[in-house]
Amino acid sequence: PLQVDYQKSIHSSDTFTDYTDGRQKLKFHSFPAESLELGDYLLPGIFVSEAKFTQSVKFSISYQKRKxxxxxxxxxxxxxxxxxxxxxxxxxxxxxxxxxLDASQRRSRGSITIENKYPAKYWVLDKNQKSKDKFNWCIEDSWKLIIEINTKDVNEMPNFHKNNEQPGKWLVFRITFDLDQIGKNSNEGLVRFKELIEKASEYNLAPRTSNISNVPLKIVGGDVELRKPFVNRSMLNFEVNYMVECNISFNYLNEYNLCEEFFSLLSKQPTRVSIDILEGIYSRKKRIYDPLNYL
Structure with missing residues (x-):
């Protein structure tokens, strides 16, 4: 007769088999967070916070899905x-x-800042979404991909989406944790925060030494202290302006670091020279913080 043996897995549901090395590993970390800030770097070590969210922030890192x-x-x-x-x-x-880590206030906090090559993908939870039928339902079906986020607290309908942000411009993400919230107390929260950084280092997301700095990033407010300048580029011909846009779109050049002097000097170069300079910046495949030095 056919015999079927049911074996209870010796591994917790919190782990998965990583087929790159055959080892059992933790699936994910998930913590409530105090805030999420979105923006970009002005210079190394100086973060421009262009939008900040403090409502119901939850951070999850899935080692299984690499997300x-x-x-x-x-x-x-x-x-x-x-x-x-x-x-x-x-x-x-x-x-x-x-x-x-920041222990300068009454409650200790830990922060992580992540710089990405590309903008994140964004979804909004559609509370009115109905299941396809009464037998099949999944919360993932209720998330709708979006290209705009309203970042202002308003009580009436805004005109022409003037309060909306296009999240495609944000490449740096800063998450701050209240250590008392991710553990029973700040000491346990600190242990869990360190575990998060140590685990991230196993996936080459953090230094292998798992060093946590006591020197905070300098935070500049994008709304009040610093705005991306609008610089007239009409003096550039099409070919040169196109290469400028290519570099900006890949974040090799950032509008925070571009000024009138840069475009003025660029426009005075022969077209071929200007294009060669911009192609040289593009070929480096890295963010340039001092574009004036290339002219």
Whole structure:
């Protein structure tokens, strides 16, 4: 007779088999977070915070799927809170995740700052989405891909989406944790935060030494302290302006580091020379913080 043996897995459901090395590994870390900030670097070590969210922030890092997912709430029309999420892939993360501790206030905090090659993908949770039928339902079916986020607290419908942000411009993500919230107390929270950084280092997302800095990044407010300047580029011909746009689109050049002097000097060069300079910047495949030095 046919005999079927059912074996209970010796491994916890919190682990998975990583077929790259055959080892059992933790599936994910998931913590509530105090805030999510989105922006870019002005210079190495100086982060421009262009948008900040503090409602219902939840950070998850899936080692099995090689993804980081952050859910957050945004208060929109008539005080209604909408749930959004962003997602970035391990393979798209630039450099090491920068981790830091701040014990200068009454409650200790840990922060991680992630620089990405490309913008994250963003979704909004559609509360009105209905299941396909009464037998099949999955929360993933209720997430709708979006290209705009309303970042202002408003109680009435805004005109012409003037308060909306295009999330495709954000390449740096900063998540701050209250250590008392991710553990029973700050000491346990610190242990869990260190475990997160140590585990991330196994996937080459953080330094192998698992060093956590006590020197915080300098944070510059994008709304008040610094705005991306609008610089007239009409003096550039089409070919040169096209190469400028190519570099900006890949974040090799950033508008925070571009000024009138740069475009003025660029326009005075022969077209072929200007294109060669910009192609040289593009070929480096790295962010340039001092473009004036290339002219």
């Amino acid at each position: 980081i997912i952050v859910e957050f709430g945004v208060k929109e029309f008539h005080e209604e809170i909408h749930t959004f999420k962003l997602e970035i892939n391990f393979k798209d993360i630039l450099n090491d995740i920068y981790s830091e």
